[in-house]
Amino acid sequence: MHQPTTEARPSIYYQYQVFQPWLASRHPAQKRQQVVIVGSGPSGMVTALELARHGVASVVLSAELQFSQGSRAICFTRRSMEILQQVGVAERMTEGGLPWRFGNSFYRGQRVFRMEAPHDPDDRFFPIINVQQQYMEEYLHDACQANPLIELRWGNQVVQVEQQDGYARVTVDTPEGEYQLESDWVVAADGGRSPIRSAMELQMEGASYEGFFVIADIKIDLPLPTERLAYFDPEWNPGNTILMHREPNGIWRVDYQLPVGETPEEALRPESLKARIDAQLEMIGFGGTPWEMDWSSVYSARTLTLPDYLHGSVIFTGDAAHLLPIFGVRGANTAFQDAQSLAWHLAFVVKGLAGPQLLANHSAERVGAAREIIDEAGKSTRFMTPPSAGFRLLRDAVLSLSLTQEFVRPLYHWRTSRPHEYTHSMLNSAGDDNRLFTAGPAHGAPPQNVRLGADDFLLDHLGGGFDLLYFTEAAALPAPLQQVVDVTRARGVPLRVTAVGAARPVAGADQTLADADGHLRARYGVQASGAAYLLRPDQHVCARWLTLDATRLQAALATALPQ
Amino acid sequence: MTTANALTIPGLETVYDALATAIDQAGPEKAQLFLVKLALLNANALADPEQFSGHIDAALKDL
Numbered sequence: 001m002h003q004p005t006t007e008a009r010p011s012i013y014y015q016y017q018v019f020q021p022w023l024a025s026r027h028p029a030q031k032r033q034q035v036v037i038v039g040s041g042p043s044g045m046v047t048a049l050e051l052a053r054h055g056v057a058s059v060v061l062s063a064e065l066q067f068s069q070g071s072r073a074i075c076f077t078r079r080s081m082e083i084l085q086q087v088g089v090a091e092r093m094t095e096g097g098l099p100w101r102f103g104n105s106f107y108r109g110q111r112v113f114r115m116e117a118p119h120d121p122d123d124r125f126f127p128i129i130n131v132q133q134q135y136m137e138e139y140l141h142d143a144c145q146a147n148p149l150i151e152l153r154w155g156n157q158v159v160q161v162e163q164q165d166g167y168a169r170v171t172v173d174t175p176e177g178e179y180q181l182e183s184d185w186v187v188a189a190d191g192g193r194s195p196i197r198s199a200m201e202l203q204m205e206g207a208s209y210e211g212f213f214v215i216a217d218i219k220i221d222l223p224l225p226t227e228r229l230a231y232f233d234p235e236w237n238p239g240n241t242i243l244m245h246r247e248p249n250g251i252w253r254v255d256y257q258l259p260v261g262e263t264p265e266e267a268l269r270p271e272s273l274k275a276r277i278d279a280q281l282e283m284i285g286f287g288g289t290p291w292e293m294d295w296s297s298v299y300s301a302r303t304l305t306l307p308d309y310l311h312g313s314v315i316f317t318g319d320a321a322h323l324l325p326i327f328g329v330r331g332a333n334t335a336f337q338d339a340q341s342l343a344w345h346l347a348f349v350v351k352g353l354a355g356p357q358l359l360a361n362h363s364a365e366r367v368g369a370a371r372e373i374i375d376e377a378g379k380s381t382r383f384m385t386p387p388s389a390g391f392r393l394l395r396d397a398v399l400s401l402s403l404t405q406e407f408v409r410p411l412y413h414w415r416t417s418r419p420h421e422y423t424h425s426m427l428n429s430a431g432d433d434n435r436l437f438t439a440g441p442a443h444g445a446p447p448q449n450v451r452l453g454a455d456d457f458l459l460d461h462l463g464g465g466f467d468l469l470y471f472t473e474a475a476a477l478p479a480p481l482q483q484v485v486d487v488t489r490a491r492g493v494p495l496r497v498t499a500v501g502a503a504r505p506v507a508g509a510d511q512t513l514a515d516a517d518g519h520l521r522a523r524y525g526v527q528a529s530g531a532a533y534l535l536r537p538d539q540h541v542c543a544r545w546l547t548l549d550a551t552r553l554q555a556a557l558a559t560a561l562p563q
Numbered sequence: 564m565t566t567a568n569a570l571t572i573p574g575l576e577t578v579y580d581a582l583a584t585a586i587d588q589a590g591p592e593k594a595q596l597f598l599v600k601l602a603l604l605n606a607n608a609l610a611d612p613e614q615f616s617g618h619i620d621a622a623l624k625d626l
């Protein structure tokens with residue numbers, strides 16, 4: 001019998017609500033579900049919200065009765081905010097969050113590198129915003145609660161998943177015992193230790209790094225701006241690295257590497273935590289400032305992924321699918337992209353709008369993304385926590401040179417999470433004009449946001465299905481294009497047409513953006529009327545044309561939705 | 564290994580003495596670190612990762 005704790009988790013700044021467990025005895029017998037999502041973390045809830053947006057219902061199972069312990073993921077990238085905007089929680093994230101764009105690296109008391117993340121006036125969101133994960137989960141949970149297509153069941157722990165012919169049987173343990181649930185699809189969003197992954201004996205590929213890091217959240221009043229602070233090889237922790245981040249609610253994250261040979265248990269003893277945090281505060285000139293511990297944990301860097309996320313009726317996503325080092329804020333930020341991708345691919349298969357190849361494409365695209373992240377993150381990780389004597393020597397040589405030599409300083413840059421471009425996706429149109437454009441987002445790229453006016457951006461107007469951006473000054477959509485749009489919609493495919501560049505509403509378009517100053521056209525590399533972009537439901541570009549015609553639109557839609 | 568811009572014999576002798584003296588100056592504990600720093604500075608001046616890889620291969624021979 002699964003008995004999750006009913007005691008609210010301790011926290012200085014966050015009041016945990018303990019939810020009631022969902023009990024099968026209080027509900028009628030259940031039909032087979034279309035989608036069951038195991039896990040109510042960032043990837044699970046965003047998958048549910050995006051599925052619902054595409055009209056697909058889901059049941060979300062959470063083993064616990066409350067949001068996760070501690071701040072965990074705290075840094076959310078611009079692309080994450082754009083995805084969270086799509087599921088309706090970006091405003092709440094912005095209200096409570098601390099945006100930032102500068103990072104500083106220190107060695108021997110000298111600032112040896114300053115990262116300045118660009119902030120384009122065309123972007124609605126900052127490069128990074130800090131929000132504690134419990135709040136993010138609360139916002140997503142509230143959005144799930146408000147959605148009639150999502151049923152979230154607290155206190156429901158999955159103990160077995162059996163693959164059947166075309167569906168899966170899920171055994172769920174609850175405070176009153178087990179019940180069974182059948183589902184066409186099971187999304188394993190059950191986290192880095194994924195019990196489903198273990199039970200299915202799936203092996204991940206990649207590397208694990210030996211160094212342990214302590215994460216500690218402390219309440220302290222430090223008169224420092226919201227910027228990333230990284231300290232290399234300080235006197236109190238020779239050879240190791242310390243990171244600091246400001247969080248909302250008067251909390252600071254202190255993240256430090258442990259000396260070789262020290263166990264996590266030793267490191268988390270209160271006196272050990274206190275001595276090291278005091279030493280760090282002393283080093284940055286705030287020794288003796290009172291502070292209080294909120295939460296601490298230990299992690300090690302890993303760069304691992306499953307080679308395929310699709311296994312029969314089970315699809316792995318987020319940390320259950322891959323384990324990525326936190327340097328470069330790659331956990332939740334990657335999970336949001338996974339979830340956004342998974343939801344539309346799965347929804348279109350569930351609704352019969354595409355064949356099973358579409359799910360294979362999801363797996364191929366996201367495994368590709370994970371491998372790219374692993375490659376990039378591996379470089380940062382080898383600098384932050386050198387895996388061998390050679391890497392340590394090189395890192396130390398760079399630290400030493402960086403005091404006087406400009407050319408090595410970019411090595412401090414830790415390559416912050418960025419959205420993967422599906423450049424070689426099978427969904428990209430082969431017969432379009434992608435290569436003829438000299439600007440704008442190319443095949444597979446996420447869209448470029450564009451400021452349209454005060455508090456008004458391009459991405460506010462897109463999403464939820466395929467988007468056709470049609471650049472025109474004419475009064476109406478050409479009849480042959482209109483016909484393809486109509487036939488596509490009649491098949492059940494959501495396709496929104498946005499006309500760009502006409503002063504008056506264009507007949508046949510769902511919305512018209514005047515783009516009076518031509519800025520949007522410039523950012524999209526459009527020089528003449530008749531050009532177009534086709535964006536997938538995850539907003540990535542799958543086709544673009546200098547001059548769109550009906551035949552090529554039809555072909556691009558057929559390629560994007562393989563049968 | 565032959566290169567277009569090789570050292571003259573007097574030049575090579577100067578480098579030889581300077582490097583030996585600097586290794587002694589760095590001391591046994593810091594000699595490795597010193598040599599890696601030097602390699603990175605030289606690599607940056609070389610500005611050619613492929614040529615640098617060739618140097619690595621040559622230096623790894625007959626250790």
